[in-house]
Amino acid sequence: MKIASWNINSVKARMPNLTEWLKRAQPDVLCLQEIKTVDDGFPRMEIEALGYHCSVHGQKSYNGVAILSRVTPDEVRIGLPGDENDEQARYIEVVLPAKGGVVRVGCIYLPNGNPVGEDADSEKYRYKLDWMARLKDHAKTLLKFEEPLILAGDYNVIPRAGDCHDPEGWWGDALYRPETLAAFHAIKNLGFYDAFETLDGRDGQYSFWDYQGGAWQNNLGIRIDHLLCSGQAMDRLVDVTIDKFVREGERPSDHVPIIGRFEL
């Protein structure tokens, strides 16, 4: 079973790219972030025609997440628990039938958090840290099921210096600073494995290149899209791929897909 994550930066603008990639990569599950549309605007018919069920948590103009799956989910959860006043669509989760049981997949669009503010106390950065604390609480709950669990998505976290073309320049940014790394490690330390770091681990394997300043042409990238796996998922992980070639396409997203292949 191939389980992938891709921040697509508008599903409507990216339909040609999405269609082409689905046909080529043949994932069984695809977590999408930044679909930038309400549920009714999601191109459900076109994607169903390609053989995928769509679980969608949309929002007007910004954010929005979805999970495409070959099989119909047994369960769907919309939104991250812990704050009823949070109106940003950044989390959706499905339980899917799998070989010998189920697999649970959470799709994450973690807040960016910039600007950080003078004492790292801007509204946006506090929202990021609050969201990460909520994700930790929810992840802790999910781990108790002792199932194969994959929390996949755009974490907006650069885990290591080797995951950034210019770590000194980026240090202090909301994606790469002490509070962010501490919160990320607090989640991982509940019992998750970063699929890429565990099975590959090479430096300079990026998943995002800014549209601006020739970032792609000069390989000025960062690795911020991650598959966090429970032990039960990690035991079944065969390999991890970052589909860098997708960034060369016509009108690409600024992120590329990351794919984990599991014996599930």
Add this chain to the structure above:
DNA sequence: ATGACGCCCCATGGGCGA
């Protein structure tokens, strides 16, 4: 010091992203 690129919207420029 600014803008750069690309997406969104009852738009025609401003907000947002990372």
